Amino acid sequence: MAFPTAVNNQITDAVTQANVKVVGEAPAFAMGSIYQSMAHSTGILFENAVSSQQQQNMLSQAAANQGVMQIYSIDTLAGASAVHGDITGSSITASQIADLVKSMRSQG
Secondary structure, three states, X not given: OOOOOOOOHHHHHHHHHHHHHHHXXXXXXXXXXXHHHHHHXXXXXXXXXXXXXXXXXXXXXXXXXXXXXXXXXXXXXXXXXXXXXXXXXXXXXXXXXXXXXXXXXXXO
16 A cells, blocks of 8 residues: 555554455355355255155055055955855856956956
8 A cells, every 4th residue: 555645544454454354254254155055955955855755655655555455355356256156056266266366457
């Protein structure tokens, strides 16, 4: 800075120190902003992971439910064939039951 000036030296020193302080703090503020952005992104990442896990759990419960329903329907089919054999006096063969199961699976 050129001396002497029309402004008091103490004032120019105070302004210079304030400017240097701002310039010196800029990297710290920039890194703070980056860390805050990264923390926010990580939070969103975990929120999406939890949501995905919840959806996968619902899908697995639905798949298990469908499997149980199929198991119960096969038992019902076997019981129906036994009753049919008792009523008509003829029995249904295993291949006929397998064909019925295949046709039921293709429909549902």
